[in-house]
């Protein structure tokens with residue numbers, strides 16, 4: 001698996017942004033301690049019953065979702081490349097009094113090592129800003145298949161590649177993503193938690209760090225939906241559900257988005273519906 005240098009740059013950029021993101025989250029540990037959850041209905045539906053399941057949460061970021069999965073009954077291992085994200089997840093776990101295992105690693109290395117060591121999981125889960133950080137879908141899908149138990153499932157909820165065709169003002173400005181084309185993100189990972197205006201902070205929005213500037217640039221990789229599903233199929237993962245949703249949970253990637261109950265962001269009136277998120281559940285035979 002090449003492009004380690006790019007993934008290391010991505011790690012630096014995430015390390016640069018996690019503190020700003022966390023500064024807006026308020027008393028998230030209190031919400032979790034009281035039995036609240038950061039998960040949305042879309043992933044819960046695809047995940048199904050979690051009770052007694054072993055679950056690897058890949059690209060887990062600061063661990064809010066990982067701990068919510070524990071509350072749902074799963075034994076969770078969260079994995080992320082960012083040192084700051086994993087430290088933050090461990091802190092949140094201690095503050096909330098909810099046990100999960102957090103491991104700092106590049107997902108490609110982690111999958112390879114886990115498979116070699118015979119580690120197996122009933123469920124692998126990833127969500128909201130995942131595929132765009134991956135330079136190689138085939139290695140990723142093969143790695144996931146290798147650590148799933150027979151009959152186990154992979155659940156992914158992510159932003160729909162079709163949304164990348166539009167600029168902030170909903171103009172059709174870019175080609176449909178394909179081929180993993182690399183994009184330089186000069187400004188690095190942004191403070192999208194602040195930009196979401198409370199959509200990503202179930203404990204309430206705290207002003208926190210203002211005018212955040214990331215000192216580290218980053219990269220993105222552009223993949224189409226067909227390429228994602230084909231990589232999973234080639235690895236022996238059969239899609240049993242593929243959903244497309246005309247709204248975004250939590251984030252506000254475009255201007256003038258309306259908000260429906262449940263922190264569901266929709267295009268403004270006059271903009272025809274377009275898929276903005278997708279969800280897949282794929283099973284290993």
Ligand SMILES: C[S@@+](CC[C@H](N)C(=O)[O-])C[C@H]1O[C@@H](n2cnc3c(N)ncnc32)[C@H](O)[C@@H]1O
Pocket residue numbers: 007010011014058059060061062063064065079080081082085105106107108126127128129130133134
């Ligand atoms: C947008 S976040 C995912 C959101 C997350 N589900 C949440 O609940 O906040 C993307 C995460 O992917 C991680 N990441 C990016 N490249 C990675 C890699 N090669 N291996 C592991 N994690 C990676 C980043 O550090 C970041 O925490």
